[in-house]
Amino acid sequence: MPETFDAIVVGAGPAGNSAALTLAREGLNVLQLERGEYPGSKNVQGAILYANALEQLIPDFRDEAPLERHIVEQRVWMLTEKSHVGTHYRSDDFNEERPNRYTIIRAQFDKWFSSQVKDAGALVICETTVTGLIRDSRGKVVGVTTDREGGEIFADVVVLADGVNALVSQKAGLRGELKPDQVALAVKETHYLPRDVIDQRFNIKGDEGVVIEAAGTITAGMLGTAFLYTNGESISVGVGCIVSDFAGSDISPYDLLERFKEHPSVRPLLADAELKEYAAHLIPEGGYKAVPQVAGDGWLVAGDAGQFVNSLHREGSNMAMTTGHLAALTIAELKREGRPMTAANLSTYRKRLEDSYVLKDLKKYRDLPTVLHKNKQFVTAYPELLSQAADTWFRVDGVDKRTKERSILRNFRRGRGLIGLVGDAYKMARAFR
Template sequence: MTEEKFDAIVIGAGMAGNAAAYTMASRGLNVLQLERGEYPGSKNVQGAILYANMLETIIPDFRDDAPLERHLVEQRFWVMDDTSHTGMHYRSDDFNEPTPNRYTIIRAQFDKWFSRKVREAGATVLCETTATELVLNANGRVVGVRTDRAGDIIHAEVVVLAEGVNGLLGTRAGFRKVPKPETVALAVKEMHFVPEEVIAERFGLTGDQGCVIEAAGTISRGMAGLGFLYTNKESISLGIGCLVSDLAETLERPYALLDAFKEHPSIRPLLAGSEIKEYAAHLIPEGGFKAIPQLFGSGWVVVGDAAQLNNAVHREGSNLAMTSGRIAGEAIFAIKSQRRPMTRENLSLYKAMLDKSFVLKDLRKYKDMPALIHTNSRNFFMTYPQLLSQAAQNFVRVDGTPKIVKERATSAAFIKARSRWGLLSDAVRLALAWR
């Protein structure tokens, strides 16, 4: 092993690492992939929605054997207060297409499958192996890695850092800073096991159709955070995540938030009779465009969560991870094919290609959103959800109060809570951040 020099070493066998390793190995490059977990996926946490298009670009026939749970036909967005939810539901028969657009998955199974594809493509995959250090030569160029296995340096022309949100190797090497608490969310998740037919009945599903709920409001107690409920074949994934800075400030415990979310009158009936079998906690990079570190250097590139490539507004991460991994792999293959060295200048091709993709276009579009949400979390996650709920109840409750009186009461409640100027300023700032 120590004698051999690889074309590329990929650190991590998550979505980004597998995409990068598969892309390079299937094009004939000599790839080594290191994964610290017992098996790929053993340490990985996701909701999890898989966006098919991005995987299809890498493995066109993935539907033949990938472990997919349900294909999504319905998405619900809920704004919650303590006793109610106001919802927007989108359900479409169009999503029953022959090649569905989104699926739920279970990462422990999915990552194992993806890793098998990586091996079949020709890469060497070493699990239970932690890369402990990037090795740089006298010119500051990354030339290999050290691992926690006995042995010398493993050399490669380029190292792909796909080590996830903590990004310890990149941080230790000085390629990026430790993410600030306001740019990372801590999410906790449980798997509730329920018979398949019960899920179908509760959510109005047939066959392998699935439904997901994304929820915001008082469930995060005024912190910037979101809850989710995703239907799998025979289980329901339930979770909630909040910015680490908000959790540190309020001293709220994530599991207490999850317990309260489970007990919410809108959620409890959906979980009735379930058996909880798995718990997990994981960080999510949510700093957006402004938190993205340097993406390439001499002998290295960084992809996926390690590069903070996560779209918190749309709750997309794995697709950005897969796409950045694929693009990094394609860029490295292109440089190698032209027999050019993996210099910083040549590897800038990765950034140029990423700039043209939806990954950086989307994150650039929402560049001001993380700061807006962070600095106004109490209004967006407490005040407005409560006002919206009161307004909705006022609208639907029939009690003989004249409608004009109800409408005035609703307007007065909004103005009392935020003032006219506050309402206008919130609307304008939100619109500007959304552009």
């Protein structure tokens, strides 16, 4: 007679770890399966960790978790080939006792997170790929098949936290294939530099860190963004664009990353650094409209597998942790009340998601992906127009300021036309409503 668990969690990223930790703490008999050699070995992220989501699970995580730097400064850049127009927000308030955002290295962080899951009592087995779902005669999911010999394992419920590709759900027909216009391909490198060099280049000290997010003509007309994050003794740098845009372009992700690294605003920050790691990964960026069915008979989906990513704010790992936690709370409540893990009973998970920031935020930006797809001028014409405006405004050349103002306005009108400008403002206002 094979062993039956209360719950099986597929994947040991932030979503799976959060779900398994919560389930184990609620007293359930939990099995977590991870295909990687260890949790984190397969995972790629920028990576910014948002403290709030983790604090809900492990309030004192700062005492032990492998954290690189806490963020004190956020830069947002709109790039052209030679310039950037940007904003910086830096505040000493971010040097608080319990900082809000950290840079992390996922391989180390996921390993630590997993140790918390094991300590809570879950059985974690790595190097095991879940190959499918087992259903009973009524179609309810009652377990998983794995690539291990005799690899059938049974459970009352399965949490699918297997990341963006979500092959298990796809194969089982629980969701369709990823659409190329709803997913970004991102590449990332880690460049090593001595700590004091990073401190000097970014004007930081101790554990302080800086985040740079960039968009603009650097992505060659494709929808996407680039980033640069300071770690303790390294800098993470990356770029990602929508897959359907790559398909229509002859520029590779690697070319884009080279362009970003060679940009005059970026090159000095990386000078003399030693490149040690390169990784590529998909990011689900379809937003609210791409979120699939989140629960059914005997299963729930959490994290990237459910497309829970707010690409505008670069929030994915926090949504993964929150959705994993909410999925586990849904299961634990049913278990406590002795109710079966049916689709109807598990549907309260969707309600929990709607009441949380996860679906509230994704819903707020539900039209943004479509607006950006259809209006590439936001990453082509506007960066150029902004750069030209800044150049005109800041250059002291004997031209009076009123003439400069007129010249800037004329340039915008010439670039987009009056109707185009009004239309663009309207589209953006709707996309951000």
